[in-house]
Amino acid sequence: MEARRSQVVVGIDPDPARLWPAASERAPEARALLAGSLVAADRAAAEVAGRVSGTPPAARVAGDARFGTAAAVLAHCLALIDAAAPACVAAKPQFAFFEQLGFPGWLALEHVCARARAAGLLVIADAKRGDVPSTAAAYARALTGDPLAADAITANPLMGRDAVAPLLTAARARGAGAFLLVRTSNPGAADVLDLELAGGRPLWERLAEMTAELGAAAPGAPAAGDPGAGLADVGAVTGATAPEHLARMRELMPRTPFLLPGIGAQGGDVAALAPAFAPGRAAGLVSASRSIAGAGEARGGDPAEAARAEAERLRETAWSLV
Amino acid sequence: MEARRSQVVVGIDPDPARLWPAASERAPEARALLAGSLVAADRAAAEVAGRVSGTPPAARVAGDARFGTAAAVLAHCLALIDAAAPACVAAKPQFAFFEQLGFPGWLALEHVCARARAAGLLVIADAKRGDVPSTAAAYARALTGDPLAADAITANPLMGRDAVAPLLTAARARGAGAFLLVRTSNPGAADVLDLELAGGRPLWERLAEMTAELGAAAPGAPAAGDPGAGLADVGAVTGATAPEHLARMRELMPRTPFLLPGIGAQGGDVAALAPAFAPGRAAGLVSASRSIAGAGEARGGDPAEAARAEAERLRETAWSLV
Numbered sequence: 001m002e003a004r005r006s007q008v009v010v011g012i013d014p015d016p017a018r019l020w021p022a023a024s025e026r027a028p029e030a031r032a033l034l035a036g037s038l039v040a041a042d043r044a045a046a047e048v049a050g051r052v053s054g055t056p057p058a059a060r061v062a063g064d065a066r067f068g069t070a071a072a073v074l075a076h077c078l079a080l081i082d083a084a085a086p087a088c089v090a091a092k093p094q095f096a097f098f099e100q101l102g103f104p105g106w107l108a109l110e111h112v113c114a115r116a117r118a119a120g121l122l123v124i125a126d127a128k129r130g131d132v133p134s135t136a137a138a139y140a141r142a143l144t145g146d147p148l149a150a151d152a153i154t155a156n157p158l159m160g161r162d163a164v165a166p167l168l169t170a171a172r173a174r175g176a177g178a179f180l181l182v183r184t185s186n187p188g189a190a191d192v193l194d195l196e197l198a199g200g201r202p203l204w205e206r207l208a209e210m211t212a213e214l215g216a217a218a219p220g221a222p223a224a225g226d227p228g229a230g231l232a233d234v235g236a237v238t239g240a241t242a243p244e245h246l247a248r249m250r251e252l253m254p255r256t257p258f259l260l261p262g263i264g265a266q267g268g269d270v271a272a273l274a275p276a277f278a279p280g281r282a283a284g285l286v287s288a289s290r291s292i293a294g295a296g297e298a299r300g301g302d303p304a305e306a307a308r309a310e311a312e313r314l315r316e317t318a319w320s321l322v
Numbered sequence: 323m324e325a326r327r328s329q330v331v332v333g334i335d336p337d338p339a340r341l342w343p344a345a346s347e348r349a350p351e352a353r354a355l356l357a358g359s360l361v362a363a364d365r366a367a368a369e370v371a372g373r374v375s376g377t378p379p380a381a382r383v384a385g386d387a388r389f390g391t392a393a394a395v396l397a398h399c400l401a402l403i404d405a406a407a408p409a410c411v412a413a414k415p416q417f418a419f420f421e422q423l424g425f426p427g428w429l430a431l432e433h434v435c436a437r438a439r440a441a442g443l444l445v446i447a448d449a450k451r452g453d454v455p456s457t458a459a460a461y462a463r464a465l466t467g468d469p470l471a472a473d474a475i476t477a478n479p480l481m482g483r484d485a486v487a488p489l490l491t492a493a494r495a496r497g498a499g500a501f502l503l504v505r506t507s508n509p510g511a512a513d514v515l516d517l518e519l520a521g522g523r524p525l526w527e528r529l530a531e532m533t534a535e536l537g538a539a540a541p542g543a544p545a546a547g548d549p550g551a552g553l554a555d556v557g558a559v560t561g562a563t564a565p566e567h568l569a570r571m572r573e574l575m576p577r578t579p580f581l582l583p584g585i586g587a588q589g590g591d592v593a594a595l596a597p598a599f600a601p602g603r604a605a606g607l608v609s610a611s612r613s614i615a616g617a618g619e620a621r622g623g624d625p626a627e628a629a630r631a632e633a634e635r636l637r638e639t640a641w642s643l644v
């Protein structure tokens with residue numbers, strides 16, 4: 001963050017119906033990336049199979065159409081990363097938008113992560129996984145192992161501590177961390193996360209405590225009494241649409257990095273985030289997706305230039321808060 | 323269920339380190355399936371790219387190794403499905419175990435779902451997704467659209483009603499349903515799902531009510547007053563390791579299909595599940611993963627024969643409960 005003077009995370013949520021028209025210029029590059037992986041895999045398949053006898057099963061038509069869409073989506077993502085990267089510290093691909101394209105989408109996602117890394121960005125895998133212990137560890141391997149090699153993942157703590165801990169352990173083994181959902185930015189978060197517990201506190205406060213405890217229990221965790229000890233490797237997703245909660249969250253999670261989604265399109269206001277940065281600039285990541293990728297639609301002009309300008313505006317506003 | 327006289331769901335959680343040795347006989351078939359898809363995609367890539375000029379980027383070594391593993395995993399899954407299918411009504415692939423193999427794993431998963439369907443099984447995509455509204459809909463498209471075409475998906479309700487509803491709507495558009503996490507089978511479920519709410523009830527009871535409400539609000543939902551009206555299309559994941567909760571769950575969710583994981587390896591006992599079936603046999607799905615796939619390890623003998631016997635034992639026990 002210090003080197004890039006940025007706390008901005010560019011969210012990558014590509015809707016195939018709303019890709020940048022100009023990104024089609026990048027299509028040959030995207031196609032070459034995908035085709036290269038397929039040719040490599042195909043060659044490996046042939047080797048593994050010892051030259052499969054007979055002809056392969058007929059081409060699956062569905063697979064073909066998805067491949068073209070995946071190439072267009074990847075082209076858009078390459079253009080978005082190149083435009084926004086100079087003002088950002090991380091990229092946050094949203095897995096659903098790639099998974100809906102099937103295995104060609106997952107392959108595109110691998111290239112998106114690689115490009116983000118090549119552009120000097122950290123990668124936050126926004127997959128919101130959570131499952132029983134052995135499965136949670138497999139998810140962490142999927143997201144933080146090669147080739148995605150995410151630096152952090154988002155995770156859902158509903159299933160409890162024994163579901164989250166193996167995910168954290170598996171991520172740590174690859175030098176990665178996690179952000180647990182504590183209070184999300186969608187209006188419906190009030191339905192469950194704001195439920196009042198016996199004793200009068202909302203559920204999200206208990207999740208905040210659990211997040212702080214899991215971070216404090218990590219090997220090499222910052223000492224509780226030392227103000228200069230740094231941050232935990234267990235973060236929290238703290239929706240920026242509820243800024244009145246941020247001071248309380250910081251109180252409950254003094255060493256926890258906050259991932260603050262919901263800026264821009266979802267209604268959050270970056271200037272209201274100051275409490276998140278109480279422990280220092282690195283304590284808050286400001287995430288924006290549609291407000292960056294859709295800046296051109298909102299204001300007119302070239303989408304890449306508008307995205308770059310919006311990411312830079314966010315960067316400057318957030319950096320000036322501390 | 324009536325046609326197959328079975329409520330058994332075979333969980334498919336393939337650990338690459340614990341595949342059936344004999345499944346290697348199926349490796350040529352698995353490799354041909356994967357290679358066929360890759361050749362099709364590669365051909366499509368070449369067409370889309372108008373014959374990419376120059377040579378493709380060098381083969382990625384990591385991709386190659388994953389491909390061989392994905393083929394071995396797929397071979398195991400084909401053998402498991404063929405062994406267990408006659409005693410089962412559905413297959414439940416656990417996405418983490420495929421995602422950890424990257425895009426070749428996702429491709430293997432597509433073939434697993436296709437094979438399960440060909441064997442006459444419903445497919446339950448055990449991915450436990452949950453996210454903000456637009457993303458939740460994309461996840462539902464990913465899992466219930468072609469080619470996975472799952473008949474139902476598991477979903478996490480932590481983010482609230484507006485995060486779950488679009489997922490349900492998108493699944494319904496493809497004739498699919500969802501099972502929401504209500505009380506899971508891992509010991510840590512007590513950390514969050516059992517938290518006492520103001521008023522004295524545990525959190526899972528509120529999630530149970532929300533699940534029943536979402537099912538009752540569906541287009542064409544069964545009428546509340548009609549005992550023969552059938553089941554809702556919103557189900558609940560109700561961990562079989564806490565059978566003392568089942569009667570209460572049935573009271574709160576009278577029309578809800580229950581997915582009952584945790585049989586066998588996780589410690590659940592199928593005979594304790596009777597309250598789940600109060601509305602009829604179709605009201606409960608009995609899911610078993612390691613107890614079926616690992617039956618040969620536990621008892622000795624051919625793993626496929628042991629798996630078939632264990633699935634049949636579960637089928638008979640569950641079917642005789644009503």
